[in-house]
Amino acid sequence: MIEDDHPVSLLEVRGLIKSFGAARALKGVDLDVHAGEVHCVLGQNGAGKSTLIKTLSGAHQPDEGEIRWNGEAVTIANPVAALELGIATMYQELDVVGGLSIAENIFLGHELARGGVISRREAAKRTRELMQRLGHPDLSPSREVGTLSPANQQIVSMARALSHDIKLMIMDEPSAVLDSEEVNNLFRVVEELTNQGIAVIYISHRLEEIERIGDRLTVLKDGASVGSNLQVSQTPTRELISLMTGTDIEHAFPPRVPIADDAPVVLEVENLTLAGVFEGVDLSVRAGEVVGLAGLVGSGRSEILETIYGHRKATAGSVKVNGKKLKPGSVSSAVSADVGLSPEERKSQGLLLEEPIYRNATLSTFTRFAKAGLLDEAAERRATEEQMKALELRPAEPNRITRTLSGGNQQKIMLARWLIHGTEVLILDEPTRGVDVGARQEIYRLIRDLAEAGTAILIVSSEIEEVLGLADRTLIIADGHVLAERSTADIDEHGVLDLVMKGSAA
Amino acid sequence: MSEQTTTPDASGLPEGQTPSAPEPEQRSDNPLKRFFASPAGRSVGLVVALLLLVAVGAITAGENFMNLDNLLVIVRYAAVIGVMAIGMTFVITAGGIDLSVGSVVGLSSVIATLGAIQTASEGFWPLMVFVAIAVGVITGLTNGLIIAYGKVVAFIATLAMLVGARGLAEIISGRSTQVVNNRGFLDFFRGDFLGIDWIVWIFVVVAIAGWFLLNRTTFGRRTVAIGGNPTAARLAGVNVKRHMVYLYMISGACAGIAALITLSRTTAGTSTHGQLAELDVIAAVVVGGTLLIGGRGTIGGTVLGVMLFAVLVNVFTQNNLSSSWQLVAKGIIIVVAVMLQQRFANREGATST
Numbered sequence: 025m026i027e028d029d030h031p032v033s034l035l036e037v038r039g040l041i042k043s044f045g046a047a048r049a050l051k052g053v054d055l056d057v058h059a060g061e062v063h064c065v066l067g068q069n070g071a072g073k074s075t076l077i078k079t080l081s082g083a084h085q086p087d088e089g090e091i092r093w094n095g096e097a098v099t100i101a102n103p104v105a106a107l108e109l110g111i112a113t114m115y116q117e118l119d120v121v122g123g124l125s126i127a128e129n130i131f132l133g134h135e136l137a138r139g140g141v142i143s144r145r146e147a148a149k150r151t152r153e154l155m156q157r158l159g160h161p162d163l164s165p166s167r168e169v170g171t172l173s174p175a176n177q178q179i180v181s182m183a184r185a186l187s188h189d190i191k192l193m194i195m196d197e198p199s200a201v202l203d204s205e206e207v208n209n210l211f212r213v214v215e216e217l218t219n220q221g222i223a224v225i226y227i228s229h230r231l232e233e234i235e236r237i238g239d240r241l242t243v244l245k246d247g248a249s250v251g252s253n254l255q256v257s258q259t260p261t262r263e264l265i266s267l268m269t270g271t272d273i274e275h276a277f278p279p280r281v282p283i284a285d286d287a288p289v290v291l292e293v294e295n296l297t298l299a300g301v302f303e304g305v306d307l308s309v310r311a312g313e314v315v316g317l318a319g320l321v322g323s324g325r326s327e328i329l330e331t332i333y334g335h336r337k338a339t340a341g342s343v344k345v346n347g348k349k350l351k352p353g354s355v356s357s358a359v360s361a362d363v364g365l366s367p368e369e370r371k372s373q374g375l376l377l378e379e380p381i382y383r384n385a386t387l388s389t390f391t392r393f394a395k396a397g398l399l400d401e402a403a404e405r406r407a408t409e410e411q412m413k414a415l416e417l418r419p420a421e422p423n424r425i426t427r428t429l430s431g432g433n434q435q436k437i438m439l440a441r442w443l444i445h446g447t448e449v450l451i452l453d454e455p456t457r458g459v460d461v462g463a464r465q466e467i468y469r470l471i472r473d474l475a476e477a478g479t480a481i482l483i484v485s486s487e488i489e490e491v492l493g494l495a496d497r498t499l500i501i502a503d504g505h506v507l508a509e510r511s512t513a514d515i516d517e518h519g520v521l522d523l524v525m526k527g528s529a530a
Numbered sequence: 531m532s533e534q535t536t537t538p539d540a541s542g543l544p545e546g547q548t549p550s551a552p553e554p555e556q557r558s559d560n561p562l563k564r565f566f567a568s569p570a571g572r573s574v575g576l577v578v579a580l581l582l583l584v585a586v587g588a589i590t591a592g593e594n595f596m597n598l599d600n601l602l603v604i605v606r607y608a609a610v611i612g613v614m615a616i617g618m619t620f621v622i623t624a625g626g627i628d629l630s631v632g633s634v635v636g637l638s639s640v641i642a643t644l645g646a647i648q649t650a651s652e653g654f655w656p657l658m659v660f661v662a663i664a665v666g667v668i669t670g671l672t673n674g675l676i677i678a679y680g681k682v683v684a685f686i687a688t689l690a691m692l693v694g695a696r697g698l699a700e701i702i703s704g705r706s707t708q709v710v711n712n713r714g715f716l717d718f719f720r721g722d723f724l725g726i727d728w729i730v731w732i733f734v735v736v737a738i739a740g741w742f743l744l745n746r747t748t749f750g751r752r753t754v755a756i757g758g759n760p761t762a763a764r765l766a767g768v769n770v771k772r773h774m775v776y777l778y779m780i781s782g783a784c785a786g787i788a789a790l791i792t793l794s795r796t797t798a799g800t801s802t803h804g805q806l807a808e809l810d811v812i813a814a815v816v817v818g819g820t821l822l823i824g825g826r827g828t829i830g831g832t833v834l835g836v837m838l839f840a841v842l843v844n845v846f847t848q849n850n851l852s853s854s855w856q857l858v859a860k861g862i863i864i865v866v867a868v869m870l871q872q873r874f875a876n877r878e879g880a881t882s883t
Binding site: 333335355356358359360365367372373374375376377378379383387388390391394397398399441 | 755764767
């Protein structure tokens with residue numbers, strides 16, 4: 025860790041800790057930001073970047089640790105307090121109001137008014153100044169924001185931040201919505217800001233961007249800063265990847281069992297295409313095989329799973345299960361072919377949170393328990409209880425409301441649903457998101473057991489480590505294409521990251 | 531609506547462990563509070579409100595209020611709204627809304643009382659019954675198809691039907707009143723069984739059937755699941771679109787039955803029947819405890835909600851109070867009931883971060 029050569033940092037963060045329930049999102053983050061520098065924050069998904077941003081912008085309160093601003097300890101109670109200090113945050117999802125003009129968006133919430141009457145001329149004048157400053161004098165203050173490109177909407181978002189007297193701008197993956205020309209403009213703007221003495225915290229996982237604009241960087245892994253305030257120019261890429269991936273194996277993966285040579289191909293995907301998202305995906309999974317998809321968020325990996333399952337309707341290509349073609353865009357067709365999906369967003373896509381556990385566990389099988397359309401809830405409860413015991417989900421109370429369970433137990437209910445149903449193909453999207461370490465091991469073991477019993481398993485995880493630990497084969501996805509296919513015996517995390525980063529830079 | 535997908539945002543904003551973190555498993559310690567937050571407890575609240583209202587009626591109107599005949603007056607009044615409210619409970623439980631029920635009553639009453647239908651097959655009155663219900667089912671089917679497959683928001687689709695069906699009823703009837711002169715129809719519907727009007731029995735049967743369907747069948751389970759989380763239901767293999775169509779058909783069928791009850795009470799079909807009924811129906815369902823956002827529905831609550839309003843109207847009438855004050859009282863009841871429900875709902879959901 026390189027020591028500061030500046031006398032006073034604009035922002036100093038020491039030992040920041042933040043938990044949500046039992047899960048620790050931040051486990052000790054240290055960071056210094058100087059006026060006028062671009063400080064990059066780097067880390068894999070789940071490393072704690074978003075939580076860190078939200079804590080600095082006042083959306084979350086830290087449990088422990090210190091934030092110093094211009095050398096003084098401060099509490100950032102809410103986003104307004106952050107703005108008053110001079111910290112503005114540009115979130116990745118654009119937070120502009122499409123139906124309002126550029127000027128109206130910029131001064132939303134702090135309208136320039138005299139006696140309650142909005143002074144449009146003053147707002148227009150100030151807007152023109154801000155647009156000038158951001159290198160976009162062509163954007164008229166009266167233009168409706170909804171008609172602008174994402175890149176220009178981002179400019180508006182930045183202008184809004186600059187309309188306050190800010191000292192620090194936090195940008196959360198600002199380049200994600202931009203094409204390469206727009207990225208160049210973004211970098212010009214960032215340079216402009218730093219020339220004016222404004223510090224920028226730049227979140228990204230694109231290494232080449234960091235090399236281009238970063239002065240210093242901090243690497244997060246598993247909620248802790250594993251390298252703070254490193255000089256970008258003195259930190260080779262190799263070292264960055266090492267820091268991001270870490271060497272401490274936190275997860276022990278169950279041993280793989282070699283797949284029989286004559287194991288039949290269960291899932292066969294050919295030339296699957298979803299226009300504008302991914303294209304020409306070919307993959308196959310044999311009985312007893314675990315196949316992983318590795319790629320960055322936005323690479324199309326989750327969409328591929330959802331399209332195979334029929335949640336999205338493929339524009340081209342076919343999905344076959346045991347040689348039988350599934351109807352595109354029909355989940356029912358997939359489910360009746362014994363394909364199961366545990367979706368990425370458990371709460372919004374998977375569970376009925378206000379309902380008892382057993383109704384979630386039997387959501388795809390309650391008709392099977394029923395006789396002539398009459399529910400047999402006792403049988404449903406029995407089947408659920410049986411699975412809860414098998415999955416070591418305690419207490420085994422099928423009547424409990426699902427909301428009250430931990431993330432790990434909710435995930436087990438999703439698995440129980442498909443165990444009760446019985447599956448030929450099980451698709452798991454982020455099976456351990458929000459799941460604590462103990463429950464993770466159990467879920468890993470369960471996935472392995474299922475594979476050994478002959479289920480074909482397709483898995484996506486943001487944690488490359490997890491994909492490599494579980495899968496027999498890994499497909500590397502970037503920008504909606506299958507970039508490479510590797511047996512997990514032949515590749516390590518560095519190799520995958522290398523491929524992924526190169527692929528997404530193209 | 532089943533097309534809503536949560537596109538995984540590229541930031542992975544709920545990063546890793548964030549909101550899906552294990553939550554404190556908290557429950558209200560106060561058993562009384564817990565009871566009132568339970569489905570039965572919410573109904574107890576309604577029963578208490580109903581009893582209070584009955585007490586007010588008994589005190590202010592005495593004998594005129596507290597007799598069996600008046601009770602039948604109340605239930606007869608409740609039957610029309612009540613039958614519609616049972617159908618509406620299904621739609622709302624699944625997260626939908628049906629604004630067209632009142633207009634469908636009008637349209638249904640007009641078509642069922644067309645001369646040709648009343649006199650067909652030598653005045654075979656079950657034909658009128660069939661036609662009235664068929665009109666309701668067809669309008670419901672139309673609503674459902676437009677909503678589920680045309681992807682029009684339910685509020686708009688059924689608003690369009692509200693307007694359109696009313697217009698159609700006016701065109702078909704020529705804005706004139708069509709008197710029911712089919713003796714068989716009137717004899718049956720104005721008759722009674724065990725001293726209780728057939729129309730009251732119809733309400734009772736529809737309510738029991740509705741309760742059974744919602745609570746004991748796979749159909750009901752699908753309804754609640756779709757209302758609770760349409761994406762989850764779809765991803766578990768439930769055919770959400772088809773089910774939504776069925777639900778609007780049920781609501782339409784109930785409106786058709788309500789039209790029959792209206793015909794027997796007024797002995798005439800006109801395009802103005804059922805005007806603004808949708809508002810009373812929705813109010814009764816919501817006051818009964820069915821969540822307007824879907825995912826929780828109670829037929830018992832709906833019946834209590836309907837009765838609450840019916841008794842209220844009766845108490846006001848017995849005391850010769852203006853109907854304007856009735857409306858004010860109804861408005862207050864709706865607001866208070868929903869506020870109380872939200873308080874309980876918040877308490878239940880207080881575990882989320």
